[in-house]
Amino acid sequence: MTDAPSPPCGQHEALLEALRQTLGAAAVLRPDAHDSLDRYQVDWRKRYRGQGLAIVRPASTDEVAAVVRLCARHRVSIVPQGGNTSLVGGSVPDDSGQQIVLNLGRLNRVLAVDAANLSMTVQAGCLLVDVQRAANEAGLLFPLSLASEGSCTIGGNLATNAGGTQVLRYGTARELCLGLEAVTAQGEVWEGLKSLRKDNTGYDLRDLLVGSEGTLAIITAATLRLYPRPTHHQAALVGCATLAQCVSLLQQARTQLDARLTGFEVMHNAPVALALHHLPEQAQAARALLTPEEPTLPAWTVLLDTADTGRASTLTDDLESLLHEAQQQGLIERATLSQTEAQYRAMWTLREAIPMAEKIEGHMVKHDIAVPTSLVPAFVEQAQAALQRLVPGCRIVCFGHLGDGNLHYNVQAPVNMDTEVFLAQHEAAIHALVYDLALSLGGTISAEHGIGQLKRVELGQRQSATRTAWMRAIKHALDPEDRFNPGRLVP
Numbered sequence: 001m002t003d004a005p006s007p008p009c010g011q012h013e014a015l016l017e018a019l020r021q022t023l024g025a026a027a028v029l030r031p032d033a034h035d036s037l038d039r040y041q042v043d044w045r046k047r048y049r050g051q052g053l054a055i056v057r058p059a060s061t062d063e064v065a066a067v068v069r070l071c072a073r074h075r076v077s078i079v080p081q082g083g084n085t086s087l088v089g090g091s092v093p094d095d096s097g098q099q100i101v102l103n104l105g106r107l108n109r110v111l112a113v114d115a116a117n118l119s120m121t122v123q124a125g126c127l128l129v130d131v132q133r134a135a136n137e138a139g140l141l142f143p144l145s146l147a148s149e150g151s152c153t154i155g156g157n158l159a160t161n162a163g164g165t166q167v168l169r170y171g172t173a174r175e176l177c178l179g180l181e182a183v184t185a186q187g188e189v190w191e192g193l194k195s196l197r198k199d200n201t202g203y204d205l206r207d208l209l210v211g212s213e214g215t216l217a218i219i220t221a222a223t224l225r226l227y228p229r230p231t232h233h234q235a236a237l238v239g240c241a242t243l244a245q246c247v248s249l250l251q252q253a254r255t256q257l258d259a260r261l262t263g264f265e266v267m268h269n270a271p272v273a274l275a276l277h278h279l280p281e282q283a284q285a286a287r288a289l290l291t292p293e294e295p296t297l298p299a300w301t302v303l304l305d306t307a308d309t310g311r312a313s314t315l316t317d318d319l320e321s322l323l324h325e326a327q328q329q330g331l332i333e334r335a336t337l338s339q340t341e342a343q344y345r346a347m348w349t350l351r352e353a354i355p356m357a358e359k360i361e362g363h364m365v366k367h368d369i370a371v372p373t374s375l376v377p378a379f380v381e382q383a384q385a386a387l388q389r390l391v392p393g394c395r396i397v398c399f400g401h402l403g404d405g406n407l408h409y410n411v412q413a414p415v416n417m418d419t420e421v422f423l424a425q426h427e428a429a430i431h432a433l434v435y436d437l438a439l440s441l442g443g444t445i446s447a448e449h450g451i452g453q454l455k456r457v458e459l460g461q462r463q464s465a466t467r468t469a470w471m472r473a474i475k476h477a478l479d480p481e482d483r484f485n486p487g488r489l490v491p
Contacts, residue, residue: 012053012098015074019056019100022066027106029055040101043092044085044148045359045366048453050093052079052101059106061181061189061220068218068483069187071100077486078102080214082125082156085148087366088452090160090213090488104155107220110134118226119178119195124155124219131224140226143170143262147352155219161211163448165305165351168403169262170227172448174210179223182209185216185479195223208474213450214485216478230307233262234315235347236323239289239298239334243377246300246402249331250373253304256322260315263305264403265351269297271399274357275350282353285346288336298333302402303351354399358410362419364397365411365430371443373405379441380407386433387411391426406447409434435462451489460491 019028031037031052040055042048053076058064071078081091081103093099107125114120115138122131128149135142146152146164156162158180162173170176179194192206209217240246246266253261275283289298308315319337326332338344358364371379380398387394393414400407411430413422435445435458451459460468468491475482475490 011074012076015070015076016054018070018074019054019067022070023056023058023063027057027059029057031055040081040084040103041092043087043089045087045363047363048089048092049095050079050099051095051097052093053098055101055103057103057106061107061183064102064104064107064218064220065183065187065189067100067102068183068185072185072187072481072483075481076100077483078218079485080104080155080159080218082153082159083127083148083151085152085156086160086452087368087449088446088454090450090452090454090485091156094487102218104153104218104220107155108153111221113138113140113226114195115140115226117195118228119223120226121179121193121195121221121223122154123221124153124158126154128152128154128157135226136229138226139229141229142176142224142226144173144176147355154222154224158210158219158222159212159214160450161448163401163404163406165263165265165348165401167401167406167448168264169259169307174207176225177206177210177222178225180206180209180219181221182217182219185481185483189220190217193221193223211450213452213489215475215489216484218484228309231309232312232315233305233307233344234312234319235306235338235344236302236304236319237285237289237336237347237350238302238304238323238326238332239294240300240302240332241298243300243380245331246302247373247377248329249302249304249326250402252326252331253322257306257318260306260308260318261304261403262307263303263401265303265305265400266402267301267303267351267354267399268396269299269301270395270397271354271357272297272301272350274361274397275353278357278360279353282349283357285343285350289334291334294334303347305348351399355408358397361412363423364413365423365427367409367411367431367434367438367445368406368447368449369409369434369438369443369445370404370406370447371438371441373402375441375443376402376405376407379437379443380409383409383434383437386437387430390429390433391422393417394422394426394430404447405443431458453488456487456489456491459489463491 041050104125107123111121143166395412397410
């Protein structure tokens with residue numbers, strides 16, 4: 001239960017009344033001691049807790065625009081919010097009690113599916129899983145897939161340029177977006193819901209808004225790229241002794257499977273062990289790699305995913321051939337293929353269980369870095385050595401999307417150290433070490449989670465002055481009064 005906020009001043013009370021008149025009283029939620037609204041004001045990792053003036057829930061683009069105009073008139077800033085699954089504190093209010101949280105969950109309709117054009121148009125508050133389902137019902141595929149797909153929204157996915165598990169084949173949210181509708185800081189509606197693959201008419205405003213984290217405009221609808229739905233898929237769990245062997249396996253899989261290779265996830269034995277400990281039912285697929293001859297987890301587990309519209313037997317034969325050749329070359333120690341849909345789902349459930357297992361385990365120093373795939377083994381080796389010098393006994397929890405070079409590289413306290421003490425004493429130094437190493441290898445400090453408030457200072461310290469100046473200039477041009485998501489993303 002949150003503490004009761006201070007009573008709103010006269011100006012704020014006038015805004016709240018205007019919002020009630022515009023949206024209806026039920027769509028304007030005022031936090032108080034009897035009605036906890038933590039789901040809107042606390043981030044998913046529970047590291048950021050804010051206090052909003054109100055949570056407003058418009059039901060249409062016109063209502064979003066009206067809210068923006070009212071907030072501009074009363075000089076109140078807005079925090080746009082989808083499913084509030086941000087991992088960088090990007091979608092909760094600050095603790096001033098003076099920001100409006102604009103939650104888009106009621107804009108949740110699928111507006112159109114154009115099968116001939118391989119596109120669909122949806123409102124921003126649609127859950128990702130519902131977008132996937134609507135495409136599937138039309139016999140098509142929307143390939144964006146995340147562990148949080150049951151709670152995150154497509155507007156949030158686009159605002160953060162979400163990645164997920166199939167970037168290797170289909171790209172990030174940016175590549176899956178054909179057009180946008182958005183509300184500007186002045187309360188105007190930009191109608192950009194085109195479904196074209198080609199439109200060479202000047203600056204690409206769509207790409208500017210994708211990944212802008214709600215700082216430039218509020219995305220209210222999107223036209224999305226669809227694909228033919230695969231007729232079958234098959235996955236394999238593969239054990240490797242080294243990360244370099246995982247990279248070599250990836251090279252061979254790309255060559256032999258080409259576009260049929262849709263995912264290539266890698267998991268160190270530490271996160272797999274966490275999943276087995278905290279979520280044994282979800283992690284049951286890991287046991288398929290354990291045998292009397294090999295009773296312990298491999299150092300690295302690869303989840304290799306494939307899909308095709310051709311004959312199932314051909315895909316199986318090619319996947320088996322790939323793994324046989326890799327084993328003959330000494331690249332893999334053991335492997336198991338999915339033979340049923342239940343086994344296929346269990347393999348993915350193992351991978352998707354890791355973030356929740358981490359959350360149950362407790363706070364860690366988390367990173368969402370990327371480096372060129374060829375340099376992933378060098379990054380992991382150098383980071384491990386440097387971190388052990390910095391904090392002897394610290395534990396590394398590493399997993400991620402090896403196919404696109406994106407690692408979730410997380411650092412846990414030594415066994416005998418209190419977690420809060422560990423964070424207080426070492427978090428800043430660990431961040432600096434990991435980020436500096438990633439950048440030195442041509443990488444990034446944020447591959448798919450965004451910047452939010454967590455990495456805003458880090459971004460300003462590490463990117464060029466020119467890039468920072470450009471970001472500020474764009475922000476000032478589109479949101480000169482810093483109305484949208486202030487204190488986020490822009491250094």
